[in-house]
Amino acid sequence: MRVKIILLFLFVVSQLTYPQERKINFVEYNLNNGLHVILHQDNSTPIVAITVTYHVGSKNEQPDRTGFAHFFEHLMFEGSEYIGRGEFDKISENAGGQNNASTSFDETFYYQILPSNQLELGLWMESERMLHLKIDSIGVETQRKVVKEERKQRLDNQPYGTLQEQVFKHAYKVHPYRWTPIGSAQYIDKATLDEFIDFYKHYYVPQNAVLSISGDINIEQAKKEIEKYFADIPRGKYEIKQPQIVEPPLNGEVRDTVYDNIQLPLVLFAYRIPAQGTPDYYALDMLNTILAQGQSSRLYKSLVDKQQKAVYAGSLNFALEDPGLFITYAVANVGVNAEDLEKAMQLELDKVKDSLISKREYQKLQNQTENDFVTSNSTNLGVARSLANYYLFFHNTNLINTEINKYMMVTREDIKRVADKYLNNDNRVVLYYLPKKANSTK
Structure with missing residues (x-):
């Protein structure tokens, strides 16, 4: 029986590790x-x-x-x-x-x-x-x-x-x-x-x-x-040029309030970040995982589970061909106002700016990142799409096999550095989404 258990364990391990090694x-x-x-x-x-x-x-x-x-x-x-x-x-x-x-x-x-x-x-x-x-x-x-x-x-x-x-x-x-x-x-x-x-x-x-x-x-x-x-489809007659427009820096925080047909306030921060595939992109992507991937992530654990200031909290690394946005947001719990929720969100962002993540959290992050990378290419559709995107945006189709190395090279210091560099007030948009009735009472 013990031999069977060992063999079963080895089989399961081989199935878990094979996809990561498969070229x-x-x-x-x-x-x-x-x-x-x-x-x-x-x-x-x-x-x-x-x-x-x-x-x-x-x-x-x-x-x-x-x-x-x-x-x-x-x-x-x-x-x-x-x-x-x-x-x-x-x-x-x-x-x-x-x-x-x-x-x-x-x-x-x-x-x-x-x-x-x-x-x-x-x-x-x-x-x-x-x-x-x-x-x-x-x-x-x-x-x-x-x-x-x-x-x-x-x-x-x-x-x-x-x-x-x-x-x-x-x-x-x-x-x-x-x-x-x-x-x-x-x-x-x-x-x-x-x-x-x-x-x-x-x-x-x-x-x-x-x-x-x-x-x-x-x-x-x-x-x-x-x-x-x-082969017989003719080339297009137009010269195709992608936009070369460079967006100037925000040079100061942009704030606004939107009144919507909602019941609970939402607070959102959007920070300008570099284009996908740039060196800092990988550290920002991993920072996003720390903040918002799963219910054990920092934002969810703190704002939803511990403080109960939010019913949901998330983050999104909106990487694009040109410089994109790093977005964090939370939906307030009943009785919590937007100002208090913003302060709680800011405290969590300050933590990743002020201190290195622990070695244990870093190891978990690397495991999550590797798993996500493998999962994205676990189906024929996922593989076909990844191959197309790596060629289209980077002219390097083999990134499907090597891009994971760029993630694995990201250090704890890199994550703290990009948090401090990009998640600052002069580089962000702050939006409050409030119920329409809040506007009518003013």
């Missing part, structure tokens, strides 16, 4: 039209993830035409020359697959997860979107209604729903990060059919996209099928 092999190359292709073969399950990432997000929009990238997230499912209106989802589902998309400040991401024997079908569907997307008045008007309704449901009629908009509007004054991906309903209404067509022709082209595939494939066969469906 993710891939093949990457460019088609003549500029499309970058990344292939990862994993024959462990008969599943394939097909992703297409376009280097276009809300930061590529004009101030008076926000929401275009998000609009196309929807419009790309409308149909094409050879896919009937509304048939995209049906074709995928009938083949046993699922699909979706998302839009950020910097990119728009589309994916399909299919049985591996449907790889060719998925490639054909994605090539249709890239070459033959149907942009007509019927589709545009349909999606105008959908996008506006989504905004109502997710932002306008949701408690704290406008929080992201308010944060970025206050934190940026010249950079296009000052508006968020969901955009403005009024600008979507004003946009003409020709404007949507021009946006599509400008950004949804091979040289501005990464096709990343992970799963049960044969590399050489996949190359042939990719050639068949994507």
Whole structure:
């Protein structure tokens, strides 16, 4: 019996340590039209993830035409020359697959997860979107209604729903990060059919996209099928330039109060931070884990469990292609006012600025970071997305195997240093979200 227990223990340990040591092999190359292709073969399950990432997000929009990238997230499912209106989802589902998309400040991401024997079908569907997307008045008007309704449901009629908009509007004054991906309903209404067509022709082209595939494939066969469906798509005619706008420093704390249809106050701090992939980014990311990952994190433990000043407390390292934001926030408990909650939040931030984290907490942090890194690449979809992003933003696809080393090199001193450098009052936005009734009593 003892031998069996030892063998079982060794098996469990091997399963836990293997993913951390597993190298993710891939093949990457460019088609003549500029499309970058990344292939990862994993024959462990008969599943394939097909992703297409376009280097276009809300930061590529004009101030008076926000929401275009998000609009196309929807419009790309409308149909094409050879896919009937509304048939995209049906074709995928009938083949046993699922699909979706998302839009950020910097990119728009589309994916399909299919049985591996449907790889060719998925490639054909994605090539249709890239070459033959149907942009007509019927589709545009349909999606105008959908996008506006989504905004109502997710932002306008949701408690704290406008929080992201308010944060970025206050934190940026010249950079296009000052508006968020969901955009403005009024600008979507004003946009003409020709404007949507021009946006599509400008950004949804091979040289501005990464096709990343992970799963049960044969590399050489996949190359042939990719050639068949994507090689003849012409390059876009526009020169694609990413914004080079540099946001000036805040040079002083920005404060504001938003009155919303809520019951409990919310307090938020947003600090300017460097772009993703810069040396300080990794220390800030680990600081975020210390403050807010899980119920044992510092903010949650102190504000929610011990002091009971908040019903929830969190933090977010909002890293972007250009300098982003480090955000901490808390929702007040019943009877706790925003001023008291702010003081309690500030005390927790001061602790990481004034003192090194303990060696025990540091070891736990490294374990959490390594686990998160492995987990993010534990599925075919996760691998495909990571490969695409590492190429798109860093032109170093092999970071999927090596970026963890950048995290592991972060020291306790680095964490204290970045906390002291970036989490200061002159570099932040402070927002109070208060119930509307608090405004009416003034």
